[in-house]
Amino acid sequence: MREEIANRVEYLTRLFQEERFSFSAGMIEDLKVPDIAEVIAGLDREYRLEFFSALDLDIKSETIPMLDQGVLRELLENLEPEEIASYVNRMASDDAADMINLLEPGRVHLVLERVSRKDYRDLIALLRFDEESAGGIMAREFLVVEKDVTISEAMKKVRDRKRQIEHLHNIYIVDSEGILLGSIPVISLITEDPETPVSEVMNADIERVTADVDQEKVAFIFRKYDLYSLAVVDGRGKLVGRITVDDVMDIIEEEANEDISHLVGTGEEEFWQKSPVKLSRSRMPWLVTGLAGGIAVAIIMNSFREALESIISLAFFVPVIMAMGGNVGIQSSAIVVRELATEDFGFVETGRKILRELKVSLINGSILGLLLFIVVFLWFRDISLGILVASCLMFIVVWATMIGTAIPLLFHRINVDPALATGPFITTFNDIMGVLVYLAMATVMLRFVISH
């Protein structure tokens, strides 16, 4: 939050606290809608509703799509269905659908039965799609003309409908059945001869997706082809919606944050959350997993107590073996998860990536093992101990890399979000595996080789 907004929030909070609050639109008329959304998010929860309620209806419906989900959900809980329905009328269909998705399930129909027939149809069409699919992010507002229409007729249609469509950059062209044939940029209306039929100047080779395509894939297509909008079609090729780049920017950010959340083990909603108790709750599962893993390591060490008691130096290297397994595991899985998020690859490529990581881990394992061998040898003047820790380190580097690479790729193949397979569980798993292998190898070597 910028200083300027922070100051405004503080000022408003003081007014609210002193209970001499008389809010007037004038007090925020210098703010743009996104700033108003920031002010709402910045206010303490108890004052948000009061502030929001005092806004003009138009400002309200423009502000809603800008609010964080958590903030909006809370606001909506305190608003009447009539009021929510009145915002729907003023909002783009995709934003309205997102808002409806935040309502408690029991209240959805209360709102839907109060909106206009057209909005109702659009919303029903949008709400059946997964929120993270093309259908879930598309809007129903787009400009479409049939293929025989001329440029000047299309121009007239633009003039008639201008106010209803935000960000109008393309006009879609369909046949009499509504099947998508192509599109022309708005600018063509100016540069082309008014009497030409649109089908003669349209670009027929445009990207399109079906409504079930995942939003991450949608973002990928936008980036690859530098798109500003993307047509969504049904199974028959009929145009059903349009996705615009402003929503895609948010998706790219969201998906990256989601990947990071999974990597470090924080909850997905973390980024707008302010309450320490809720934050603690969202991070706790991973921390408890880590704690359980740590306790498991202690139990394993205890079961090798004899070996450790006879050579205490063995214990000194448990932390480094464990930490290195965690490090290389998280590196590999971070790389793979981001690659999966930003490209789209098949079976051959999957094999190649595993092979690549195997090679990297063999190089890294050898170098790190050699370094550790040198240190241990110089320190303890004990070749056996040096070989033991170095070979364990090398093993765990290769092992953890393979686990960190293969599990996300496997999850991807079976259509589970690969980011779920990173962080917490992989790290804990590798920790336990590392200690187990190290101490087992140590015991074996103790019996045969190490002499103290």
Added chain:
Amino acid sequence: MREEIANRVEYLTRLFQEERFSFSAGMIEDLKVPDIAEVIAGLDREYRLEFFSALDLDIKSETIPMLDQGVLRELLENLEPEEIASYVNRMASDDAADMINLLEPGRVHLVLERVSRKDYRDLIALLRFDEESAGGIMAREFLVVEKDVTISEAMKKVRDRKRQIEHLHNIYIVDSEGILLGSIPVISLITEDPETPVSEVMNADIERVTADVDQEKVAFIFRKYDLYSLAVVDGRGKLVGRITVDDVMDIIEEEANEDISHLVGTGEEEFWQKSPVKLSRSRMPWLVTGLAGGIAVAIIMNSFREALESIISLAFFVPVIMAMGGNVGIQSSAIVVRELATEDFGFVETGRKILRELKVSLINGSILGLLLFIVVFLWFRDISLGILVASCLMFIVVWATMIGTAIPLLFHRINVDPALATGPFITTFNDIMGVLVYLAMATVMLRFVISH
């Protein structure tokens, strides 16, 4: 890479290998430019130049902006200055500047002295900005009219210049000095009365940035205001360039990848890299840091050898104390780094975030400490040992959280990329601190309390 592209790459590779390669444009005429870029990236390095050279000049100059930096840098090394200059003529100025930035410094002037005078002026204007600033990502191509021009005159200008400007969505309006006054969307040319001066219908309240603004901030403005393009002005308010949303999508992705790279300690160029040796090299610094940290931990444990030998169970909890410090540290810094990337906050907010993390860490530390106390007590029936490990865990959770939060925030205040302060160094630092505190406390308690 999609299966389809992978197959194509394999087919081409086979042709190259059999040395009966006779490439013709027809063999890739079904591919779009972004696909051709993927094919190039997919080919082995030795075949890339041969393939690229066989493309048409227009395809070449369209493909270049789509290539990964590493791939492009390699290609450019093998091309003559004349040839590179011929691409510049066909490219948008921002893409051309990005390409020039990849040349070896000694070759830049060889290319620049071969481009047209206009391109030269544009490039010189762009190249002086940092690559990650607004000036470094803006293009010099934009459509601008003076304020007294009418809608129909502006329309004529659009018709004249259409071919030269990609993604033309806005027309900028300036005064006679070139100072930016506002803009109108292209669609206004159609919907407004042709005789109106543009200044009467323009939106004067548009976002703008100066050329030195960081690209992360630019991305933030695009997302916040749902922009499609953003004007760049100089210190006096003169329009000098325009940034479009397609470049911003890449920046959002890049910045997220950069943050992740820093978090997990991989190099920034990792994401396009294929050579295992280079990959190993980019991950090695963090791994060596981790190894050094691990060895430091071993040395610390060795210096507490006496305590550890008298109570071996103490050693069992070194890994868990260390791992938990790492976990909470990386969680907090990931959160803070992403917050810094996606909002823009001042001094008050900084204090609030530290306070928030302090509260979270006190809650988490207490819960985790209590859990560990219960386990240790039930296991060893030793209250002192339980109190020792639990209080150390609690200390390290609070400590690591504070370090993980405060260091990135501090770096941000002094204008160093906060992501640099995450991952490797913080984790290693916390590891060492954790073990040191744990064993020091253990020694003290051993002397006074624990009786075995």
